[in-house]
Amino acid sequence: MAPSGTFTTTVHPFWSPTPHACAYEVGLANATNALVFIGGLGDGPHTVPYPRAIAKRLEAEPDLSYSVFEFRLTSSFSGFGFARLANDVADISALVEYLRSIGKQRVVLMGHSTGSQDCMEYTSPSHDVEPVEGIILQAPVSDRAAMAQEMGEDKLDAGLKVAKELIDSGRGHERMRPEHLTPSFHNTPISAARWYALAATDGEDNYFDAGLPDHVIKPYWQMIDKPLLILYSGNDEFVPSSVDKDALVRHWQSLCRPGIASELSGTIPGAGHRVEEPDSEKWLVTTVVKFLQSVK
Numbered sequence: 001m002a003p004s005g006t007f008t009t010t011v012h013p014f015w016s017p018t019p020h021a022c023a024y025e026v027g028l029a030n031a032t033n034a035l036v037f038i039g040g041l042g043d044g045p046h047t048v049p050y051p052r053a054i055a056k057r058l059e060a061e062p063d064l065s066y067s068v069f070e071f072r073l074t075s076s077f078s079g080f081g082f083a084r085l086a087n088d089v090a091d092i093s094a095l096v097e098y099l100r101s102i103g104k105q106r107v108v109l110m111g112h113s114t115g116s117q118d119c120m121e122y123t124s125p126s127h128d129v130e131p132v133e134g135i136i137l138q139a140p141v142s143d144r145a146a147m148a149q150e151m152g153e154d155k156l157d158a159g160l161k162v163a164k165e166l167i168d169s170g171r172g173h174e175r176m177r178p179e180h181l182t183p184s185f186h187n188t189p190i191s192a193a194r195w196y197a198l199a200a201t202d203g204e205d206n207y208f209d210a211g212l213p214d215h216v217i218k219p220y221w222q223m224i225d226k227p228l229l230i231l232y233s234g235n236d237e238f239v240p241s242s243v244d245k246d247a248l249v250r251h252w253q254s255l256c257r258p259g260i261a262s263e264l265s266g267t268i269p270g271a272g273h274r275v276e277e278p279d280s281e282k283w284l285v286t287t288v289v290k291f292l293q294s295v296k
Helices: 049-058 077-079 084-101 114-122 143-151 154-168 192-199 216-221 245-255 280-293
Strands: 012-013 024-026 033-037 066-071 107-113 133-139 226-235 266-268
Touching: 024 049, 033 049, 033 084, 033 114, 033 280, 049 066, 049 280, 066 084, 066 143, 084 114, 107 114, 107 226, 114 133, 133 280, 143 154, 143 192, 154 192, 216 245, 226 245, 226 280, 266 280
Parallel strands: 033 066, 033 107, 107 133, 133 226, 226 266
Antiparallel strands: 012 024, 024 066
16 A cells, blocks of 8 residues: 655756746655656645555666656646646646756656546647656546536536637636536636536547547547556546446557557556555556556
């Protein structure tokens, strides 16, 4: 399990579009490679436990020479309500540039939840970013599907209609009223543009909707030209029960370029969204280490 109680981290101030940015390194001292963890909506450094479990395991694999980095993005904590994936991509690229400047040889991105959308967006040719050696997607769920599960599809679409009207009238920056949001978002300021991006079928965050046709999603997976590991949580509470998670992962693998998607990809047995179950976390950690061993 992830170590409990206090833990030690090395703080790295670095230049980023997000002012006063710092990265937090845990694990093997003087590692030559970096695993960069990117959390989901509402996350920030150290809010998800399993990166520390990965770091602990990597200390026992000194030949791999990886440490784990977390950092604060513009969208961290409650900032996601007004930040876009493009903002996150700029922040991630700034960190990768910094890591290269201090001698890191291999950099692998690991996205959790909406951090997985960040990783997908990072591969888009529309962004000029620092290259990385690999990508891990953990809990790559559809925000739209999770929101529809929480509030009902009719109510979700009614709120999206309000958001679209605000956007079309040049008021996409305005805050959505709580009655148009899912209950879990009532205390988070969120703009009309951001809500539409997260929840609409054609929203810019909608990479992982199981209902999207191949002609829409195949170009996303074809953008990836580095080793890719897809790890879906087997009991993810934010995924409708109608979704066959194993089949979905296999389908995504088939849409990638040949040799890109790792055969280690699959569902994490017994895992909830954040993989806080001890056996599931152990499975995740072991699989991530195996994948890192394959990244050249």
